[in-house]
Amino acid sequence: QVQLVESGGGLVKPGGSLRLSCAASGFAFSDYYMTWIRQAPGKGLEWVSYISTSSTYITYADSVKGRFTISRDNAKNSMYLQMRSLRPEDTAMYYCAKAHSTGWYQFDYWGQGSLVTVSS
Amino acid sequence: DIQMTQSPSSLSASVGDRVTVTCRASQNIGKYLNWYQQKSGKVPKLLIYGVSTLQSGVPSRFSGSGSGTDFTLTISSLQAEDFATYYCQQTYSTLWTFGQGTKVEIK
Numbered sequence: 695q696v697q698l699v700e701s702g703g704g705l706v707k708p709g710g711s712l713r714l715s716c717a718a719s720g721f722a723f724s725d726y727y728m729t730w731i732r733q734a735p736g737k738g739l740e741w742v743s744y745i746s747t748s749s750t751y752i753t754y755a756d757s758v759k760g761r762f763t764i765s766r767d768n769a770k771n772s773m774y775l776q777m778r779s780l781r782p783e784d785t786a787m788y789y790c791a792k793a794h795s796t797g798w799y800q801f802d803y804w805g806q807g808s809l810v811t812v813s814s
Numbered sequence: 815d816i817q818m819t820q821s822p823s824s825l826s827a828s829v830g831d832r833v834t835v836t837c838r839a840s841q842n843i844g845k846y847l848n849w850y851q852q853k854s855g856k857v858p859k860l861l862i863y864g865v866s867t868l869q870s871g872v873p874s875r876f877s878g879s880g881s882g883t884d885f886t887l888t889i890s891s892l893q894a895e896d897f898a899t900y901y902c903q904q905t906y907s908t909l910w911t912f913g914q915g916t917k918v919e920i921k
Binding site: 729731740741744751753755756789794797798799801802804805806807 | 815845846847848850852857858859860863864867869899901903905908909910911912913914915
């Protein structure tokens with residue numbers, strides 16, 4: 695069965711860095727776009743970034759552009775989110791999700807999330 | 815960026831009620847519209863993609879419609895397990911965006 699497991703979250707000071715990982719299993723990882731979504735405490739969903747199957751296409755939400763970097767390693771069935779210059783407003787649960795590469799790019803499987811807290 | 819606006823932000827309904835949630839895009843997004851359900855403390859779940867296609871395993875009381883800029887999620891007969899927050903999402907542009915969510919509460 696499809697599994698997505700995030701790791702790497704934690705408490706970090708403003709201006710600090712953190713790297714999230716998403717380990718995938720149960721599907722042909724290299725055939726699917728992958729994406730990060732976050733949810734601040736008590737708030738709605740915010741799409742963060744996506745990466746295409748061979749990393750050709752990468753986009754970021756304006757709120758993280760220039761500070762976050764998405765990447766993937768198809769040999770390791772893993773995706774990453776390098777987060778730099780973190781701000782208190784980046785505090786959120788970060789979910790990775792599998793996105794269809796054709797059609798409507800729907801997110802059909804989500805991980806359980808990794809909590810990032812940015813605070814001094 | 816394409817803005818997605820849902821209405822209402824919240825609603826109260828009873829079991830058995832017909833419930834409608836509206837999502838409006840700031841520009842034409844064709845059929846690149848998906849719906850997700852999130853129960854309190856849980857991971858979001860895909861309900862509908864491409865405006866009207868039900869994800870496998872989703873009950874048929876859920877349906878979606880619309881095109882262009884105006885879309886609707888309908889629950890034909892609300893069940894106890896449907897109390898949750900619902901989000902629309904567009905994947906038309908290269909910057910994907912969610913609506914702010916509609917919380918469906920028990921009346």
